[in-house]
Amino acid sequence: MDLTFTPAEEAFRAEAREWLEANVPVGLPSGDTAEGFALHVEWEKKLFEAGWSVVSWPEEFGGRGASLWEWLIFEEEYYRVGGPQRVTQNGIFLLAPTIFEYGTDEQKARFLPRMASADDLWCQGWSEPDAGSDLAGIKSRATRDDERGGWVINGQKTWTTRGAFCNWVFGLFRTDPEAARHSGMTYLMVPLDASGVTVRGVERLDGDEGFAEVFFDDVFVADDLVLGGVNEGWGVAMATTSSERGLTLRSPGRFCAAADRLVDLWKRQAAAGEHPERIDSLRSDVAQSWMEAEAYRLATLADVTGLVNGVSQGARSSLTKIFWSELDVKLNETALRLLGPAAELIETSAGAVDGGAWMKGFEFALSGPIYAGTNEIQRNVVAERVLGLPRK
């Protein structure tokens, strides 16, 4: 057991820290509005130019071939200096691992570099009006078109995060309606500027236009936009959702940085001297949130040790998803209680503490137990696939 990083890894950390401290933008507006999104894309391009957008990818695709440990270090430093949420995340963290695993060489060359450079911006197309937790119940169809060599899509996707601002969507479409529920689906990548695609933004709980509905009316996609095999989409999609639940989407650096900011908020509130009883009564809650972020960091170190030794997390990624999503809610709730009557003020209010970031963070955190498979579904997965309880 050795919980230290090597001198080379520490040098990598120092290099990342130096660049990030000099370049991370402060006070970017939310990336879930049209104007905020554009500013975030500018930042992502700057990250890419400096070689920091996808550190763990091979150099030929725009990365720097960093190890998983170095990726974790980069994430720690990124969030420590207050780096903004990555609006490229659905591409670089979710689709990319799936392309690395299932993509053809042509697909890798075509999609990965443009994803890394934020020239292509990807959203996910899983949920449909009648298929949420029951993802295998999707109805959007892709029908074979032999003449043109591809597929014709009809149907609707919904809750597509940042769909109104992206130019590509990936997701599952039913290609064999006769097949059993989990068969007969194919994983397709669809340009949102294709003829027949309509995108309608939907305002989220926090007031941003972060959601979208995507309608497909006779949309043609060529065969080279199929990821993995035809009718084998379910297995391919499971690789993406496993990334979404686990390590790649939500690295511990993000939560550790938030926990440190919570400790800092407690100290500022205590120093301000108002409502000392309330501040004092929240000491243990602040400590608990800090420890949960630290526990997530430690669990990740154990998981990555397993990964570099060839042991995959498997269904245990569902435990990870439950833990980080619920700790994020608790952490932000604790911050709001520290703020007391100021908690309700949002970013457009002059009196908001920290620019209303805590209410924004709370509202965002509330989506965590819902997206990427609700925590109820995750608990079923834990019971059935980690503990071995019967499905029925």
Place this chain on the structure above:
Amino acid sequence: MNFAFTDDQLLFRDAVAEFFANECPPEKVRWSWDDEVGRDESIWAALAEMGVIGLTVPEAFGGMGMNEIDLLPILTEAGRYAYPGPLVETVAVVAPLLAESAPAAIAEKWLPGIAEGSVIATVQLDGQPFVNDMHIANLLIAQRGEQLFAIPAEHVRSTPQVSVDGARRLFSVEWDEADAELIVSGEAALQAVNRAFDRGAAATAAQLIGLSEQMIAMTVAYVVDRKQFGVPIGSFQAVKHHLADAELKVSFARPAVWAAAYGLANSSADVDREVSMAKCFASDAAEVVARKALQTHGAIGYTTEHDLHFWLKRSWALASSWGDAAWHRRRVAHLLLDA
């Protein structure tokens, strides 16, 4: 970075687990409840033979000279089998304390006996009202303010206290300084006490992990087997979610306990915080797991005929020994917020 145990550490642990599986089955735990002494000398002797009792005794005194990273996985197995003997006191706390802080004469007097299994040691720090296993101990290490003493058992007057866990043997003790040997005093004593407390808390946390894992295993076996409405009750979502919550708590307490072992073995600058986080999470986890296990077993779990109550009651006892979750959470809050 390598957050894992070595193959040797895992082999040692597995050997001890196999020993407990054979020598400390639930019937043996039940015997510990019913028997007046409740401790099987042959188990202690065999553990000494395997090197477990002398694990933390320096090699110069006949021990293995190993540290917490080697020890805590073994204590997890002791917890899993609800073994009631004083491993935390003798192996995790007293032996390292004597090796680090005692004058040579005192160390030479007691450490070789600990390593060979002939000396059982127990401990009482300020704030700990009761002493474990005084009835079989040869040596008591006790704090009095800024002094730490070694008291041979024949000079200790003890009064039994009865724990909800009938396998535990607790005592109130009295002794006179005239019969005690001074180990260390002043600031050095307080530092030694702090280290001893951290070691006891982390070792107890490791036992709680094993207890929790075993309660989950027993409950999984029960809900797969038990049928109601014509199907295993483990197929019901309400039951699944109880068990998923239990597994969640243990899964994120476990790495905190291993990190505390690492912090102790490497004298980390943040070892107090690391240990308190481990004990806080392990205590919380065990309490949640115990509740879920009982609820999921239903009425059969609410009897003393079923074995589950051995694990429930050990969990309750250990969750509040060496600082309960609230105490350790306050300690972490102090370290984070008052710095």
